[in-house]
Amino acid sequence: MSLISVKDIRKTYRVDRERVVALERINLEIQPEEVCCILGTSGSGKSTLLNILAGLEKPTKGTVKIGGQTVSNFSEKQWALFRQKNIGFIFQSYNLLPTLTAVENVAIPLVFKGVDKTERTKRAIHMLKLVNLGDRLFHKPTQMSGGQQQRVGIARAFVSRPQIIFADEPTGNLDSKTSREVMEIMVSLAKRYRETLIVVTHDNEIAKYADRIITIHDGNVKSDEPNLSILQTIHSEKQEENA
Amino acid sequence: MKWKDMISMALGNLFKRKVRTVLTVAGVVIGTCAIVVMLSFGFGIRESMEAMMRDMGDLTVIQIHADSGSSKSTPLDDKALEKIKMMEHVVALTPVCMLDPSQVTVKSGKYRYDSMIYGVDMGALEAFGYKPTQGTLPKKEEENRTTILMGKDGAYDFIDTRKTNNNMVYAEPDKNGKLPEPFLDPMKAKLQAEPTPPENSTAKVKPVKLNCIGILEEDYGKSPTPSHCIFMDISLAKELQAKYEKLNNVKKDKNAPEGYSEASVKVDAVEHVSEVEEVIKKSGYSTYSMNSIRKPIEEQMRTIQMILGGLGAISLLVAALGIANTMTMSIYERTREIGIMKVLGCVVGNIRSMFLMEAGAIGFLGGIVGVGISYLISTVINTLAAQQKGGDAMVGLVSAGSQISIIPAWLALSALAFATLVGLVSGFGPANRAVKISALTAIKQE
Structure with a gap:
């Protein structure tokens, strides 16, 4: 059974008197443990799709099911509790709380979950070490580089072990070298914890890290195919191993 | 969270x-x-x-006056007083009767008392907050009709009857600030009371021996004020007054109500004064308390x-x-x-x-x-x-x-x-x- 199932999603906005169609009709099935990339140009509707999947926006029509639950008609409170348990978020502009240290920022989702302070600090430190920030535990966001901040953001998304991680243009503010580092960390953590990772981007380079690439164009799914390059890589790796 | x-x-x-x-x-x-x-x-x-x-006055005391001169008015007699005494919040009650020193003579040898005499319920004085400076207040159980109390300056109210001039000692301090000694110490002197017979009368009256057991502290907040006065048992005061009226053939006003003309009621707390006062007023008496000023x-x-x-x-x-x-x-x-x-x-x-x-x-x-x-x-x-x-x-x-x-x-x-x-x-x-x-x-x- 697929983890996320999107059925006939339509989203329209009203701008002044005109109706703008963001998503025309989307049907998608996403499997557990999939690393999947939603690729599209600016204005294609890819961010809207992500927002609907994460409950930040409501679809005009259609249903979204996650783990068998119909989430598209959840109330705000239901969504908050659902996100607490099942969803991690990585943003383009990191969205760390500027007054908190790295550890405190990573521990925030656990605070909302009601986890004990000693326990959540322990888990936050562990996560920060996994993203190679063991030496930046008590730095404030302003004392860190963009790449470091995004790694704090990744640690925060994974700390509560959600089923699904949404990443919205996670490398949008980073140079290509740091982007690669960040993507590698994200993908490896998702694989390690057997979590589903959905990355929204406009960058073809980033898409290469995914198992599956869904291209959105003008509010429709234009193509949905497994990432051949990555399959080839895996294939060649296996061959190397065998050899 | x-x-x-x-x-x-x-x-x-x-x-x-x-x-x-x-x-x-x-x-x-x-x-x-x-x-x-x-x-x-x-x-x-x-x-x-x-x-x-x-x-200015005790806030918890209500004074009751029987309306005099009207036949319709309710008499302030023992029965009425008993009823008031049983009321909630009433701590103590005493009738008050004033005797004129010309009607009742209190004397000790050649010295004659010449100031106010109040007939009260001696046992109730303690509850009203009267305090002795010398001696004690009478205890309720050992009530004795001949027991009296003297106001603070009562001892200075005796007149030397054998002199016509300079026959009083005034309670005023001399140049050195010392008070002069009064003629007698009421606690020790032999005091007696008798109704005053009419002038030139030869009628013999039997005097009552009095026993002064205490001097009261002066307190102008109290009414009657324990200053130039004697407090005596109400029944004795009434008896002496009756004897005086008989001796002097004083005709009673038929319209005058029976019972006492005045009484004082002590209430347990300031908050209850108006409540009690209201009830007493409704029974047909006029009342006065500090409450009327207080409000x-x-x-x-x-x-x-x-x-x-x-x-x-x-x-x-x-x-x-x-x-x-x-x-x-x-x-x-x-x-x-x-x-x-x-x-x-x-x-x-x-x-x-x-x-x-x-x-x-x-x-x-x-x-x-x-x-x-x-x-x-x-x-x-x-x-x-x-x-x-x-x-x-x-x-x-x-x-x-x-x-x-x-x-x-x-x-x-x-x-x-x-x-x-x-x-x-x-x-x-x-x-x-x-x-x-x-x-x-x-x-x-x-």
Whole structure:
């Protein structure tokens, strides 16, 4: 059974008197443990799709099911509790709380979950070490580089072990070298914890890290195919191993 | 989310914006101080007014007068008095009967007493608060008809009947400030009372031996005032009066009501005076108590307090606006933060609680500091006033020992509670605003 199932999603906005169609009709099935990339140009509707999947926006029509639950008609409170348990978020502009240290920022989702302070600090430190920030535990966001901040953001998304991680243009503010580092960390953590990772981007380079690439164009799914390059890589790796 | 975490986040937010928090709290401090200090003046004035009235008369005593001259009036007899005595809140009761020294002669050898004689229930005097300076008050159980008490200056009211000039000792201090000795010590002298026979009469009257067991402390707050007088058992006084009337053939006024002309009632507490007085009035007697003076004064006090409290309330209202302003600003600054919290799974109820806690904490902090400062101000004012009181005219208004500013514990506590409430109420609007912030637009904000 697929983890996320999107059925006939339509989203329209009203701008002044005109109706703008963001998503025309989307049907998608996403499997557990999939690393999947939603690729599209600016204005294609890819961010809207992500927002609907994460409950930040409501679809005009259609249903979204996650783990068998119909989430598209959840109330705000239901969504908050659902996100607490099942969803991690990585943003383009990191969205760390500027007054908190790295550890405190990573521990925030656990605070909302009601986890004990000693326990959540322990888990936050562990996560920060996994993203190679063991030496930046008590730095404030302003004392860190963009790449470091995004790694704090990744640690925060994974700390509560959600089923699904949404990443919205996670490398949008980073140079290509740091982007690669960040993507590698994200993908490896998702694989390690057997979590589903959905990355929204406009960058073809980033898409290469995914198992599956869904291209959105003008509010429709234009193509949905497994990432051949990555399959080839895996294939060649296996061959190397065998050899 | 745990309460502990919400509290620490809320306080953390206040702490991070120190200057603004301090300024907002200062507003509440000033408001609380204004209310508490203003009201404390009100309480101080009220207290000194009460002290002044206590000096003027016992606040818990009601005097009853039988309406004389009207045949319809209710007699103030033993039966009526017994009924009043059984009323709730009535502690003690005594009829009062005045004897003229020309009607009843009290003498000791050549010295004749020449001042007021009051017939009262001797056993009730203690409950009315009469205090002896010498000797004791009669105990109820050992009531003796011949027992009397002397007012403070009663001993100076004896006249040397063998002299026509210079036949009295006045209770006035001499040049050295010493009081002259009276003719006799009533505690030791042999005293006797008899109804005065008509002039030139040869009728023999049998004198009653009296035994003075105490001298009363002078207290002008009491009625009858224990000063130039003798207190005697009411039944003896009535008997002597009756004998005098018989001897002198005094014709009784037929319309005059039976029983006593006057009585005093002691009530357990000031609050019950008007209640008891009302009932007695309804039974057909005229009454008098300090309560009739107290009421208009109290109403005036209340008005003064309301004006003073109102002035204080205005400053707290301004402080409330300050809190609302601070919280609203804080929301604008933290829109993005609130959005992030929502996306990361913070339930909106928790966000609202945190904002309310912040606002409440501002009020609470301001309240605590405000109450503290109010106590300080109050102490300073009272100390200054006490120093000034040494010689000058303040004594008239503020009687000795009382304070200008009084802060009762309940005022301090309710001021604290009120300040916190003001904080919560002012934070309510902003908190609801914070809850309504759309997570999506908040995180998109750069």
